[in-house]
Amino acid sequence: MTIHREGYPSIAISAVLFIIINLLSFAFISAHIPILAWLIFLVTLFLLLFMISFFRIPNRKLTINPAEVICPADGKVVVIEETDDVEYFHDRRIQVSIFMSPANVHVNRNPISGEVVYNQYHQGKYLVAWHPKSSTENERHSVVLTNDRTTILVKQIAGALAKRIVNYLSIGQKVEQGRELGFIKFGSRVDVLLPPGTKINVHIGQVVQGGVTVLATV
Known part of the structure; x- marks a missing residue:
């Protein structure tokens, strides 16, 4: 599997947001509400993985037949x-x-x-x-x-x-x-x-x- 070139900007932005949101979350929330910090981590990780998955190109044997x-x-x-x-x-x-x-x-x-x-x-x-x-x-x-x-x-x-x-x-x-x-x-x-x-x-x-x-x- 590879990632389509159309996805590079979207995935890059998503990755940066994932890092920023979780750095802030664990810096300011985890000490007081650790469950919320982990919930934020899991939700943002899911969204990042979904973005990567959306732009995937699976390895396939294509059908080639002029008829x-x-x-x-x-x-x-x-x-x-x-x-x-x-x-x-x-x-x-x-x-x-x-x-x-x-x-x-x-x-x-x-x-x-x-x-x-x-x-x-x-x-x-x-x-x-x-x-x-x-x-x-x-x-x-x-x-x-x-x-x-x-x-x-x-x-x-x-x-x-x-x-x-x-x-x-x-x-x-x-x-x-x-x-x-x-x-x-x-x-x-x-x-x-x-x-x-x-x-x-x-x-x-x-x-x-x-x-x-x-x-x-x-």
Whole structure:
């Protein structure tokens, strides 16, 4: 396991606060209320470990197959439905949505290899990630990847806690399946819009792993 570079500033700040809070606690509280000082230590240690865990990148064997669309994120499948895409395709698409809780790994990965033909950031609201309108009204970053087999749209969507979406791609860039697409801080969801008729390999409620679980066959 390694720590994602997006986490370095947050973890550093958390570590400094952990040290300062506990130095003050043991200097001024422990002599009078030792139980409270230890409680503060345990709570702040938990928060520091949670921050480190949030930015973890576990060691995994990624799934690489040009005939498959791989899940772009860890989490739970919360939506599989046909929808009208009004952003790029302007037609019917199959939408698969993956909800990421704060406990999930938050690295987002390219579901397919191909070329980036669309890349757009949208300002918006911070509705809870499972809200039906979060796909079109929340802050989000959309990219379209295309190859000789399929063309898909991937949306990184902010939620009530997620306040920063990071996207590493640019138009015209050639990307590889499983490589990093971006990162969303503190819980949200990722939508994948697929062509009609695509065989979906996941089901509602399924827990998936980004870069590993096969989302669809093309």
